[in-house]
Amino acid sequence: MGDEVVRFGILGCATIAKKMSAAISTTPGASLYAIGSRSIERAQGFAKEANFPTGSKIYGSYQGVLDDEKVDVVYIPLPTALHLEWALKAADKKKHILIEKPPALTAEDLSRIITACKKQGVQLMDCTMWMHHPRAAKVKEILKNRELFGDILEVHSTFLVPMEAHSPGFFTENIRVKPDLDALGALGDLGWYCARGILWANDYNLPSSVTALPGTKFTKDGVIASCGASFAWDDGRVATFSCSFYADFNVKLTLYGSNGTLEMPNIDTGDFKLYGLSTFEDMDIGWAPDIKEFEVNTDRFQESLMVERFLSLVKGIENGSTGVDPLWSTIAMKTQQLIDAVNLSIAQDCTTIALKG
Amino acid sequence: MGDEVVRFGILGCATIAKKMSAAISTTPGASLYAIGSRSIERAQGFAKEANFPTGSKIYGSYQGVLDDEKVDVVYIPLPTALHLEWALKAADKKKHILIEKPPALTAEDLSRIITACKKQGVQLMDCTMWMHHPRAAKVKEILKNRELFGDILEVHSTFLVPMEAHSPGFFTENIRVKPDLDALGALGDLGWYCARGILWANDYNLPSSVTALPGTKFTKDGVIASCGASFAWDDGRVATFSCSFYADFNVKLTLYGSNGTLEMPNIDTGDFKLYGLSTFEDMDIGWAPDIKEFEVNTDRFQESLMVERFLSLVKGIENGSTGVDPLWSTIAMKTQQLIDAVNLSIAQDCTTIALKG
Structure with missing residues (x-):
């Protein structure tokens, strides 16, 4: 990846995803790249409302985002019950995962997500912005x-x-x-x-x-x-x-x-x-x-500072200068x-x- | 008692009693009248430090205060374990009772104090100043x-x-x-x-x-x-x-x-x-x-407002215009x-x- 931008794909059109889209698009080095929804119309509407740049990918499924090899990071603001399935699928596709809180319904589910991320060498972080x-x-x-x-x-x-x-x-x-x-x-x-x-x-x-x-x-x-x-x-x-x-x-x-x-x-x-x-x-x-x-x-929004921090972790992993930072999955698990x-x-x-x- | 002042007697030389002495002496209609301690020297020292007026009664025992027929109200800032004994004795002498919190060690003890006060027709209030x-x-x-x-x-x-x-x-x-x-x-x-x-x-x-x-x-x-x-x-x-x-x-x-x-x-x-x-x-x-x-x-201290309120209850009872206000023993009991x-x-x-x- 080197000096290239880190491409973010979003699963679902949650309200919070609009705020996060703004944060991603304004963070240097990050690119608001893809959105997937079960309805292509909803995805199109969301991309328009959230000012996705021209050339962004719009998918009529979550899987579309995961199958896109250019997506580096998946942001998951789906309802909690869907986190396990989609985080596991994202990890399998070697996507780094930024996931809305709570990251799972149970510690057992989260443990499966963490294990999958560890196996694939991808970073996991829950969105506790403050x-x-x-x-x-x-x-x-x-x-x-x-x-x-x-x-x-x-x-x-x-x-x-x-x-x-x-x-x-x-x-x-x-x-x-x-x-x-x-x-x-x-x-x-x-x-x-x-x-x-x-x-x-x-x-x-x-x-x-x-x-x-x-x-x-x-x-x-x-x-x-x-x-x-x-x-x-x-x-x-x-x-x-x-x-x-x-x-x-x-x-x-x-x-x-x-x-x-x-x-x-x-x-x-x-x-x-x-x-x-x-x-x-x-x-x-x-x-x-x-x-x-x-x-x-x-003068920054905290969600933008969160994206920036996640980005630096991802860049470190991708360019081989650092490994996955275990802090974030550890504190997600304890919470x-x-x-x-x-x-x-x-x-x-x-x-x-x-x-x- | 009529328009006469209400005479306060204090049992013990607790630090808080100095503050209360100031409140009693500055409340119109109240008189800082007696202090009793197990040590007459301590009682004398306290009366001097707390600016008891000339002619105040200084006793080398708590009982001395209770036996003084001119005392209308007894303020009890003794350690909690002594409350039961002295509140019962004060009620028996028909003294109205202003008692430091907690008024008793147990609800059962407080119930005995309340029963004694009710029997003698005297007002009870715990000192929760705020x-x-x-x-x-x-x-x-x-x-x-x-x-x-x-x-x-x-x-x-x-x-x-x-x-x-x-x-x-x-x-x-x-x-x-x-x-x-x-x-x-x-x-x-x-x-x-x-x-x-x-x-x-x-x-x-x-x-x-x-x-x-x-x-x-x-x-x-x-x-x-x-x-x-x-x-x-x-x-x-x-x-x-x-x-x-x-x-x-x-x-x-x-x-x-x-x-x-x-x-x-x-x-x-x-x-x-x-x-x-x-x-x-x-x-x-x-x-x-x-x-x-x-x-x-x-521009008033809250302890002074408390003394004033207690005083008005006592005056109402003494001149026969009102009975004992049950609110204060009720809330003491619930607490x-x-x-x-x-x-x-x-x-x-x-x-x-x-x-x-």
């Missing part, structure tokens, strides 16, 4: 600062998106709550971010136990519409999260340390707050947290294991599920 | 506003105070972690605020189940130094809280509604934020919460039941405890 925003790196730097943050003791994460209120018919129409397409519901769609954020803050150490919180809500088809969980590590660290399709929009990752508290609001902004080194004024009254407000600016455990705990009436680190 | 700050009333007003907040769906409360870091020796010396004095540790001292805040936000409806979160930490004497819990109501509402003597100072009550999220930081300030009516911009990206910042100002249930769940390896509403 990790690629420069805010994430800045927060990590502060988490490692003993004076400013200290030891991480607990994490609380919320991911609440009022789908039904803003998309009437969501609970009856949307694929995110279809048992045969996205059976994990809010847990896969929103809880994925919570679980990933908690893992990320804890240097990807898996907790030793996972316990669903009482009060899971289901759609009438039995898909999770709202749930929460509690994680515990053997050294005393704890974490909780809550995800829901009902409550008004609220996304926050809060990290509690021995010397400070760090709050990251939203998932696509550069701001965060550090409440640090509280001044002890009086045993019973006066705690005065010193609040520092941070803003990590970038999926947490989702699996929460799901199992919910099914078992909030029993605590032990995990092997 | 409820008396005008911010609380303003927040309640917004919680009842369908457009701004909607239905309450979940609550998360944190009360983290890094005691050891700021009071070296805390875990070995302080009464708040002495098994024979304050056996509830952080759960009673800090978790009380969390449980009360959650109840308050839910119109004092008890949840139907209480489950401790894995990861409780204990001092070497077996007292709770850090813990969390999850509550669930039959109608789907949920709540979680976390309290700890380890993490840096962080106090927040967050209320998640169907139309907005309301954040109340700290417990003694007037500010809060409402993230409301999120604008749906794009299925996958653009949620834009409209953030409203509120500041409820008062104590939650603390009891969390404690029991911790002892039973995080088993879910069913509560009767």
Whole structure:
């Protein structure tokens, strides 16, 4: 491949794929090359709407994209239930895979995808975009600062998106709550971010136990519409999260340390707050947290930074300078294991599920 | 008693009692009248430091305060383990009782105190000061506003105070972690605020189940130094809280509604934020919460407002215009039941405890 552009092919015409198309087409070295849909008309419409360049390939099937030997990377924004089949087929065709979260319905399915990617020497990465925003790196730097943050003791994460209120018919129409397409519901769609954020803050150490919180809500088809969980590590660290399709929009990752508290609001902004080194004024009254407000600016969209990072991994592999970076499949797997455990705990009436680190 | 001042007597020389002395002495109609300690010298030193007026009564025993017929109200800031004995004795002497939180070690003990107060026709109130700050009333007003907040769906409360870091020796010396004095540790001292805040936000409806979160930490004497819990109501509402003597100072009550999220930081300030009516911009990206910042100002300390409220209850009872207000013992009891249930769940390896509403 050398200095050539890396060609991206997209499977399916999901809404999110439009945003990703823009990111791909504006990333130097990447080329928005192919789109495949079960309907050629839909693929044509999508290519037009997403400003695919002249000469792009438009296929009336997903397989068309995979069979195109010029496609280097496949981006998979299909409903989760289709991930296993199409990721395996893409890996077999030696395509690098950028896959929407959750990458699979179960850790077992994801394990099959990872094995296939390893066998074919292709890179796998799930699309958890906020990790690629420069805010994430800045927060990590502060988490490692003993004076400013200290030891991480607990994490609380919320991911609440009022789908039904803003998309009437969501609970009856949307694929995110279809048992045969996205059976994990809010847990896969929103809880994925919570679980990933908690893992990320804890240097990807898996907790030793996972316990669903009482009060899971289901759609009438039995898909999770709202749930929460509690994680515990053997050294005393704890974490909780809550995800829901009902409550008004609220996304926050809060990290509690021995010397400070760090709050990251939203998932696509550069701001965060550090409440640090509280001044002890009086045993019973006066705690005065010193609040520092941070803003990590970038003129790039985080999805574009994600594409750029994936591109550099792919280029390294293709020109032989590096191998596949195992970090991304490792953290995808750990996140999926947490989702699996929460799901199992919910099914078992909030029993605590032990995990092997 | 008529238009006379209401005379307050204090049992013990706790640090918090200094703050309360200032509140009592500056509240019109209240008189800082008596202090009792097991050591007359300590009582004398306290009275001097807390600026007791000339002519105040200084006793070398708690009983001295109770035996003084001029004392109308007894404020009890003693270690929790002593509350039962002294609250019962105070009620027997027909004193109205303002008692530090937690009012008792168990709901059973509190029930005995409440029964004694009822029998003697005296008012009981626990000292949960933030409820008396005008911010609380303003927040309640917004919680009842369908457009701004909607239905309450979940609550998360944190009360983290890094005691050891700021009071070296805390875990070995302080009464708040002495098994024979304050056996509830952080759960009673800090978790009380969390449980009360959650109840308050839910119109004092008890949840139907209480489950401790894995990861409780204990001092070497077996007292709770850090813990969390999850509550669930039959109608789907949920709540979680976390309290700890380890993490840096962080106090927040967050209320998640169907139309907005309301954040109340700290417990003694007037500010809060409402993230409301999120604008749906794009299925996958653009949620834009409209953030409203509120500041409820008062030139009064909340403890002074608490004393004032208690005073008006006492005056109403004494002049026969009203009876004892049952609200305060009812909410004390419900909070104590939650603390009891969390404690029991911790002892039973995080088993879910069913509560009767």
